[in-house]
Amino acid sequence: MTDVSQGGRRRRRANGAAAARDAGAGVTLQDVADRAGVSLTTASRVLNAGSRRVSAAMADRVNQAVAELGYLANLQARAVATGQSNTVGVVVHDIADPYFSSIAAGLIEVADSRGLLVCISSTAAREAGEREYVSLMRAQRARAVILIGSRSDDERCRADLVAEISAFTRAGGRAVCVGQDLLGVDTIMPENAAGAEALARSLAALGHRSFAVLAGPHGLLTARDRVEGFRAGLRAWSVELDPRSVVHGEFTRDGGYEAMSGLLASGARPDCVFAVNDVMAVGALARLRAEGIIAPAGMAVAGFDDILTLRDVYPPLTTVRLPLKRMGEMAAGLVLAGDHPGRPRVVPVPGEVILRDSTLPRPPRAQPPPPG
Amino acid sequence: MTDVSQGGRRRRRANGAAAARDAGAGVTLQDVADRAGVSLTTASRVLNAGSRRVSAAMADRVNQAVAELGYLANLQARAVATGQSNTVGVVVHDIADPYFSSIAAGLIEVADSRGLLVCISSTAAREAGEREYVSLMRAQRARAVILIGSRSDDERCRADLVAEISAFTRAGGRAVCVGQDLLGVDTIMPENAAGAEALARSLAALGHRSFAVLAGPHGLLTARDRVEGFRAGLRAWSVELDPRSVVHGEFTRDGGYEAMSGLLASGARPDCVFAVNDVMAVGALARLRAEGIIAPAGMAVAGFDDILTLRDVYPPLTTVRLPLKRMGEMAAGLVLAGDHPGRPRVVPVPGEVILRDSTLPRPPRAQPPPPG
DNA sequence: GAAGTCTGGGAAAGCACTTTCCAAAGACTA
């Protein structure tokens, strides 16, 4: 009885690209309207409840047609018509790295619950990857883009990225960064330096006096901040960090392994080694074991991040805990926050020193140095 | 000199939603055409190189206008016009779980390099999450949807999912699954049973005779397959697995910890414990340590998956290696493969037993049983 | 009972693109 001429439908289906996809589905709002015997306008209004009142009778007919046809609004078309989309882009260095996947987990959880679509890219090695992805997100007219991870010290590259972000925000998009506050956008900023400084003080308080650092790649600012913070913390205990005992390596398990190899090869045998992240620390522990050195008795080892999956390595790793998942949630929160103040917001995230068995106290010495 | 009347532009900008976003950008193809002094058609043709020849002179003018205006095509609009998008949806249970993040990493790497946009959702606890996300992807007119992870044995729920997938594929989308071959779509299928069976044989060959299994959640088929495979492998050595020594728990570190607690509480002291994945195995090791039982001497422990980040736990974990990243790449490959045969393809992925120190050989006994 | 105010439906314009179809101009053949 509600059947109505499908003239409109046939007209549109007679030609065009839709025909190709027409193997079984591809129901449009026009089809729904035809079936319900109402105008396209009315059908649209029923689906966008709130746009304007529609009589209950009409609404029922439309809803029934929707159900019968299995209609689902084309979000792309809707985005074009309204000029705003529900996608947010996320850029990480490597999604398989638990640091990033933990942050992403928090992000995705919040986004999912709000109906946002999260698009992820792993930029891995390619320095320009971030810029390219922001550009892609601009093309996609994404609502926001979230950059997770350390900035490098490549000024040129950063300037390009900032320019691209600027184009993105000018087009109405929102940009959020999780990491250093260097892009001039809303930022969730882990306090790397302060965390490493606190760690250094704690380790010194445990009685350790000679230190080495397994630093990340040269250009990576997160690594640099952590090293500097650590150095500052030691200085409070009048301990100097010999530049030769700072060994660089990749920000990975293998990087930690290699860096520890380098350290051992140099003949150094510090009381305690600080690897600038947990993943490296685990590699370092493996290398020590291969050498027959058992932590913490042979050498103490500390990391940074408190990665969940690594909480059960043996010996349990002393580290600085960052609330990674929470940081992801906070980033999502910034995206969703309606108000947009003139100045970008920077939310500092403190780290918490977690002492575990990988750095047991060292027996006291002759003259205890002054406390910090 | 190439400046041209912007009548068209002004007309469009005079009203409509675009005005809101107009704070600085929002350049359209019409703007480019106006600036270059050509028609919209020509501008479009230049950007879609290959759609039709355009004279070099025109092309140059258009390209210059694009550069000057910083134009970037609106992909959503393009998708609407062409009827096909470049997004693929990925559903995982928990992106922070290294099993999923490793697969996702492979997937994203391939997708990124082909210009596909990867949208991820974590369905976590919610059983209906997968179906909802497939639905969202249909609304998004995604090119493909990739479901990663174990099916549950909830028939009703699976039927709903299959129906939703069917609607998705009827609309022209492609569906790929990484896990059990239960959805009737192209599948990358890890050989869970065979892998667990091989593991059981290897463990028996090492001299272990009494076993327990830390199984995953009751309904999870991956866990079930692994348990059954393990049981079959033991049977080849005439070892029976007592149902009481199969303890269920969450598919997580804590689940492994709890399950091991339950096992110990029951008084069982098997030679060897098989945790159906590495993450659980790590939890189990932690629980053993808390009890003062040191693996492998006190009790041998084996896992499954060979998670990269867990490769350095101590003692090194015996496990069954799955090429997780590669599996993600394969899934992406199936999405990209142009041909679409009638029957869904199923690609089995064998696991490889990796014996490490967590299951050292057990001293031989009086009567060695027959080999499998 | 005329004037004014809601109400709710629909035609049509709009969003930013692609693609079809037409026409003019040039290149080529006979």
Added chain:
DNA sequence: TAGTCTTTGGAAAGTGCTTTCCCAGACTTC
């Protein structure tokens, strides 16, 4: 030199949706 074919540009129709604008009818108000 006429006739055909091949380029190449542009007008307009198209994609699937939202939203503006108009209008008919129902309801109040004095």
